[in-house]
Amino acid sequence: MNQILEMRSITKEFPGVLALSDVSLTVQQGEIHAICGENGAGKSTLMKVLSGVYPHGTYKGEIVFEGEEMRFSSINDSEAVGIVIIHQELALVPYLSIAENIFLGNEVRGAGGLIDWNKANHEAAQLMARVGLHENPTTPVSQLGVGKQQLIEIAKALSKEVKLLILDEPTAALNDTDSEHLLDLIRQLQADGITSIIISHKLNEIAAIADNTTVIRDGRTIETMDMSDPTATQERMIRGMVGRDIAHRFPERTPRIGGPVLEVENWTVYHPTQPGRLIIDNASFSVRAGEVIGIAGLMGAGRTELAMSLFGHSYGRDISGQVRMHGQVVDTSTVSAAINASIAYCTEDRKRFGLNLLDDIRHNISAAGLFKLVKSGWINGNEELKIAEEYRDSLNIKTPTVMALVGKLSGGNQQKVVLSKWLYTDPDVLILDEPTRGIDVGAKYEIYTIINRMVAAGKAVVVISSELPELLGICDRIYTLAYGRITGDMPVAEATQERLMTLMALERDQEIPTNRFSNYSPGRVDATATDFDMKGPHQ
């Protein structure tokens, strides 16, 4: 095998930050090469250097592609030689058709320079067949799910005669079935001779697909391992990524559980725009002081919908049921009422629902507890700054100053800002929706530590997560949710991934087993995601 790409001693500096320091990367012709590293380790910067987002001259080092030194001054240059990058946030135009998106910027021209739509749609159909997307090329992209949109991006790359395909966190937003399909496709492209670089947080995925893996930490290459080598284990990758052994991926905790804090009874929620469609079906659950409970469910089971409908009726309509805090019935029908009732909800989508990316860390931290800073009508700006700095220190938010824009932080640090915001409201119940999604191993551990500190202080924590090992690692008790019904409630000592899966995969009309650990049926694992939207543009 010969090398398709060699990046030699790449060094990239931003004012005050050394983002990449002497990084080298060698990719063999026709392989699948994984790059892993924590957020902020420099993976994306490296790919931006490679694809010409950072033009030649703004970095040190050299790029050799197919034996020639490359000096890209823009993305167009790198695409011209066959290097295509697919970003984590997909760059498709929702109201244009699949074919229009595939050929956007690269339109199929016929006579007189006009676009030949027949030819374009025909060619689009061929490309779609190659990526296994069976849709009409004229369908608007907005009608497709994220998984299919990802395939369109790949079809678009194929239309540019890609030789080296770079995928940045391609499965982060996909469910298991779509992820599997995507990985199959990457293997199939490999068979067609296309080399891929895949950036991923999911170590099991890397283990399954990569030929070689390069680990990056703090802007340096740690090692490149051949994945056929039996010593190339996930533990070794983690060690490389965080620079230390994580003997326990989850911090130790001895539960000290008190009386009930939050009790939810017969909670029923209907879809906000489709009348009569039941989203949460008579759900009851409770969480006690000092306890961490988990809510496990497949995509579309209604986990986020349950949490958001509880928190200020922020989702759904015709909501009924009772919420009690410390035994007292409380009103949670508006977000401020829920905050007053000492409930906090950390969203699963911090960029869309959690943060004001235009503002600084300080103002984001105080956003939900602003009323606490008011003295005779005025906000005490000095106090606000002090509090922000306290949270920066205690949650280890990595930033030179809390006046920095929150949009410039890495995912893990942004998540800590969202957590700070809710911790500052001093909640008795903290609902965390996918608290570790898209953040790196080290930051995950820190988030678990914060959860432990909360419950040690006698608070109650509800964790919603797609990652069962995570729930099993941090919870005291786990509820399972399927089609809006609570189908199980088991102490973590009795829970296993298989048992949880059985209950999570229960069909809508299946009876909930009284002995909740038996009666396994595979069920419909690929549940369709509910189209998730809030009540409308104006609450």
Add this chain to the structure above:
Amino acid sequence: MTATVTTAKPATAGVRELLTSNLRQSGILIAFVAVFTAAALASPNFLSPGNISNIVQQYSYILILAMGMLLVIVAAQIDLSVGSVVALTGAVAAVVVIKWDMPWYMGVLAALAVGLLVGLWQGFWVAFVGIPGFIVTLGGMLIFRGLTYQVLNSISLSPFGGTYYEINNGFQNGLFGGYGVDVFTLVVFAVGAVVFAYLQWRTRQGRIAYQQTVESMPLFIGKLVLIAAVIMWLGFELASDRGLPNILVLVLALFVIYTLVSQKTVFGRHIYAIGGNLNAARLSGVRVRRINFWVFVNMGLLAAVAGIVYSSRMNAAQPGAGNGLELDAIAACFIGGASTTGGIGRVGGAMIGGLLMAVISNIMSLLGWPMQLQSVAKGVVLLLAVAFDLWNRRRSEAAA
């Protein structure tokens, strides 16, 4: 008593950090100073006492509108109706004062009441029905212009005269006598400078108590001396002319109020939260509808204040009054660094944006350039300001 003496020296910052830390704000300030200096060099009359008073009077209503407009724009809305509201409120005041021959304050109250109603009306459609502000106020622009013609029977009413006329055109002077310059004006400005210095010092002490970075002492004193010098120079100019213009007092008072409201109150911060990320604001307990509603009510009220000032300046109410003022107010906000998509912008920036346009118009008049070129100049300034903003944003993003 707490006699703890902090021996630790407070962290201090130099000139460079101060300027570069907020290029968005300081950029427009530097541009303003540059244009101001160029204007002073281009025409000897520019800095004459009478002309400085003129600039304040000619642009006062745009500055007032821009304060309300800034809040609207930060909330990611827009208000196209303010020009028509200025006309309508002026017309109502004229009917009350001129036609019905009632005292001046009744005219003011009537105009404010109409502005409040306009605000409630538009706020209702935006906040509770959920129609975008652009559409609601486009409708308002037509509705209130039509009502103005109706109220005035399509003819001008003039003159107001008396105290109403003095609102924009009057001066406070002569209280302590004059020796070629008005002593009263000088005293007011001196008091103003001292109060400003005291407040700055208190802020600095507060920041030190919280162990934050402050400017080094020489820099702090230098800044105060410079600002005090500018204040006293302005005071001297005005004192050498006709004294302290009423309208300057009004605009300054509103400026202080709106700066505080936007930066130091929950209401103000919630406006920024909504403009920055509507969903996140809602999930943080911001009552989005309520905030949007009050932002438009406030805009209606400020448009009424501007309407009073405008009709006072014209000493008349005309059916076509205030046409296009909304565009000047919006331009002032954008020149002053407000973001077109909401969430970013400051009252002080909008004021400098408005003053920049005022100075450009004024110097062009002084130099005898044709009127039509002023509009061209304003348009070019708007483009350059927003282009600078974009360039600045890309630069800071590249650094991230």
